[in-house]
Amino acid sequence: MYDILIVGAGPAGLTAAIYAARNNKKVGIFEGNVPGGQIVVTATVENYPGFGKVDGPDLAYSMFEQVMNLGVELIGSYVSEIIKTENGFIVKTEDEEFQAKVVIIATGTSQKRLEVPGESDFENRGISWCAICDGSLYKDKVVAVVGGGNSAMEETIYLSNLASKVYLIHRRQQFRAEPHIVEKVKKLENVELVLDSVVEEFIGDQSLGKMRIRNVKTGQERIIEVSGCFEYVGQIPATDFVKELGITDEAGYIQVDNNFETKIENLYACGDVIVKNVRQIVTATNDGAIAALNAIKKLS
Incomplete structure (x- = not known):
């Protein structure tokens, strides 16, 4: 059983993994796509402290490399379901099941579509x-x-x-x-x-x-x-896999308290996927750190 399983390897999830691993917790992080989240598809980042100007993929790789060097296990799959149990959680992918005492959701958002005629016809063809x-x-x-x-x-x-x-x-x-x-x-x-x-x-x-x-x-x-x-017309929260848990608002964003914990004990969420007013790389990393530290406190 893992101490902490993190769903999503964007800035929030990667930061949570860093803090959890540095506290000697057994950590796994799920990512079915390329690690780094939205940064990977951002050409240039100019508002991240310490970097006047940095290529998005380079910043994403630096974060990911730091996580891997701490011994965090990367699980290259999308999560399909999270189930609460007496001892923690079962996290399901298409092919496997994993158990954890704590789960942190950091799945971020995806790009919204215009939903106009012809859009689906020319997706990836223009x-x-x-x-x-x-x-x-x-x-x-x-x-x-x-x-x-x-x-x-x-x-x-x-x-x-x-x-x-x-x-x-x-x-x-x-x-x-x-x-x-x-x-x-x-x-x-x-x-x-x-x-x-x-x-x-x-x-x-x-x-x-x-x-x-x-x-x-x-x-x-x-x-x-x-x-x-x-x-680039807005974002949609990646929360379809948790809608049955009743932790999202009407728009699909996850509701959390000041500790980034949902109404389900030991289930946390952080980053762009939660209800919030500001969605930036720096706020995502902030969320990830706080969520992980509060989860660690619960486990101690």
Whole structure:
């Protein structure tokens, strides 16, 4: 039996693993994808203390390497169910079962979809949610980015160095991203801002070729020709596997107390997956540390 099993190897989960392992606990961490969470698909991080500017994948690997050097067991599977028992928990994957005294959920979020006609037809055939993964496919081509937050801005900057032109589409006149990064985007010569506008349809044959855009103020529509589109329109909590436990709010985020413990004793959650107002790398690592330390106190 593990002392602590952590579900999700993003910044919150990895930080929790570091604190737990350094307290001599037997720790396992589940990750069905690439360790590092959203950082892995972030081209550049400029707001993490100690790093003026760092590539997202490099920061993610540094965190992951530190965890592995502490002897934490990486379990390369997605968790399908968590069951409370008299002695702790059973954590199920598709093929195996694991037992732990404490479980910390740190599954983060995934990218929200636009849910418009043609989107499912061209997923991975022109439509992507990861510029750092797929951006090189569009070298010297025209692409679009949809969104108005920091992620949309950062990936627009990244893509502007590859694509011949980038349309940045946002449903409002003002961006919600940090002002300094917005100013960087506005200075890019090959970026066209398409404001007060929404995507109505994706069009193409074997791959994406066009997008139908509508101005929300005038109702006027236009067709833009693109080879790719990158969506950054919000996040969805990765909590489908715990919905039966009754620990989430209406939006699917996990509810925790000040100790990051859910209403189920010894079941903790931390990072972007919980109910909170700010979701940043630094807040995720903070959550992971506090959750782990409180879990360790319970085990002592």
